[in-house]
Amino acid sequence: MDIQDYIRAIPDFPEEGIVFRDVTTLFSDPRGFRMAVDQLLHPFAGRRIDKVAALEARGFILGGAIAHQLSVGFIPIRKKGKLPWKTLEQEYSLEYGKATMEIHEDAIAKGEQVLLVDDLIATGGTCEAGIKLIRELGGDIIGSAFVIDLPELGGRKRVEALDCPVHALCEFQGH
Numbered sequence: 001m002d003i004q005d006y007i008r009a010i011p012d013f014p015e016e017g018i019v020f021r022d023v024t025t026l027f028s029d030p031r032g033f034r035m036a037v038d039q040l041l042h043p044f045a046g047r048r049i050d051k052v053a054a055l056e057a058r059g060f061i062l063g064g065a066i067a068h069q070l071s072v073g074f075i076p077i078r079k080k081g082k083l084p085w086k087t088l089e090q091e092y093s094l095e096y097g098k099a100t101m102e103i104h105e106d107a108i109a110k111g112e113q114v115l116l117v118d119d120l121i122a123t124g125g126t127c128e129a130g131i132k133l134i135r136e137l138g139g140d141i142i143g144s145a146f147v148i149d150l151p152e153l154g155g156r157k158r159v160e161a162l163d164c165p166v167h168a169l170c171e172f173q174g175h
Contacts, residue, residue, distance in 0.1 A: 059118035110138030124155030
C-alpha cells in the first residue's frame with residue numbers, strides 16, 4: 001500500500017468545497033504509521049539531527065515518534081498561550097486573519113541541527129513561523145518533513161524560499 005491509501009478524504013469539512021485529508025486513519029494503522037515515520041526520515045538518513053521540532057497539533061504525533069526513533073529531543077511549537085514558560089513568538093497570516101506560534105526560549109541551543117515536522121503543508125504560514133522561531137534561537141534547520149503537500153496552495157514554494165528543503169510523502173490536488 002501507498003501512504004495515500006491510509007489517508008481518509010472527508011468532503012465538505014470544515015466547510016463546503018473543502019476536502020479534508022484525515023491522517024488519523026494513517027496514525028491508527030501500525031504498518032501505515034511505521035511506514036510514514038520511516039519515509040519522513042529517509043531523505044535525512046546519515047545527517048546529524050539534534051532535535052525534532054513539530055507544529056501543533058497533529059505534527060506532535062509524528063514529531064514525537066521521529067524524535068523517539070532518533071533518540072533526540074522533541075520541541076513543540078504551539079499556538080500562543082499554550083506553553084507554560086518563557087517563550088518567543090512569531091505571528092503569521094491565515095486566510096481569515098492572523099495567528100501566533102510560540103516556542104520555549106531555551107528549546108534549542110545555538111548551532112543545533114533541527115528537523116521540522118508536521119502532517120500537512122498547505123499555505124506554509126505555520127511552517128514559516130516555525131522556521132523563524134527555530135532560527136531566532138540559533139538552530140539550523142536541515143529540512144522540513146510532511147505527510148501531505150497541497151501544492152496548489154503554494155506552501156512548498158514559500159518554505160523553500162526560506163532556504164528550507166521540503167520533503168512530503170504524497171500530494172493531493174484541490175483543498
